Amino acid sequence: MATSILDLSAPKALDGADSDDFGLVESLRTGAAQAYEELLARFQQPVYTLALRLLDDPSESADVVQEVFLKVFRNIGAFRGQSSLKTWIYRITVNEAHNARRWFFRHRRKEVELDSEPDDARNWKDVIPDGCLSPFDAAFEREQHVMIEAALAKLSPIFREAVVLRDITDMSYEEIAEVLGVSLGTVKSRILRGREALRAELAGSLQDRLAPRLVPKTAE
């Protein structure tokens, strides 16, 4: 029953990607314009997605992405190919997000945002609905994303990183272990516990929304 809807295929081999990475890194070291364009084309979207899901703040995520690519460009000479380029960049992203989160809690936690709706700050092109979805589907999906983002924000950063890397960026357990710098067993444990915690958060938020709020009042 369950096998029909599960993707049980083995993780993809990375040999081809590794050879591409090697050429790309070499081109970056020689300053080829095409290599810089290719790097941005390949990684700016996933890196932004990862940062956004880890931080849940578009402006903060944009700063993190910029910092990540600055580090990538500056340190490409030090990249030895011991891990894949993707893993290396994601590791920088996770570390930068971690630093940004710490900085946020130290400095900006007490700030009050004037714009209560983050989407207002976005370009209209970013928030225009997809024409392929019906209004109901779009609204449902959007609502679902908001709930998941809220639930992710409540997770511990350790579990959140593991779940985001696995379920959103679709990295393998081995890649996650490299990115986070932990053992494979720890990755499995964090993913399991993170998913459970997320499920519990989502279930709790659904119950809050669906439960009728009856406020007892005394008869006058």
Add this chain to the structure above:
Amino acid sequence: MSCENAQELISLLLDGRLPDEERENVVAHAGICRECGTQLAALQTQRAALRKMAQAPVPEPLATRLNVLASHERERQLSRVSIRERARRMAASADLVFQNLMRPVAVPVTGGIFSTLLLFGLMMPNLSFSHTNGGYDFSTAPQGSLVATPWDLGADDDAENFPVFASPDQAKSDYVNIVNLTIDESGRVADWSIVRGQLTDEMKDIIMFSHFEPATFFGIRTQGTIQVWQGLPPCKYAHCSATVRG
């Protein structure tokens, strides 16, 4: 298989990391256990929902910033790789600094030069300088001459007794009356003093009514001195002249 074991393995099952035998056991357990089946379905739905969040669109300003960043870093990388590129970059930076310095100055300076030339060209026809030097060179002693007197010199019967003008530098003659006249810049007598004898009526008339061409010094009118002699002999009054010392 217990529910506790199955729930721990469901996560690995979702990621396809279970051996075939173990996978079949977990799937079979989920099929008969309501709680584990619900959990598997919930995690599948949750995972599918998370997958849909993988394509967050990159904001346009961020994409632009990243392109600019890549461009700058590429330039930086090139300058590290090649000395020639580094020199070119330094030259470009120097050129940029020079342009930035000169551009605010260039327009006012050019405008100032052109407006100065234009105004000076317009004023040139109206600019005139007096270079009167009596026909002498600038380095020679300035000269002055009698312009007008109230008398008609040629018709005067007593012409022999008429005063003559001389330079104070000239040697004193036998004239009885000698008077020094100070002529100002406008050609009038500004002052007089008696050198010898007395002041005659003719001398008074000269002081009162005559007009001299003033002395000049390098073409500029200046004060000068002239002497009037009267009382003796032979003189041709018709061409009386004076040398003026500036």
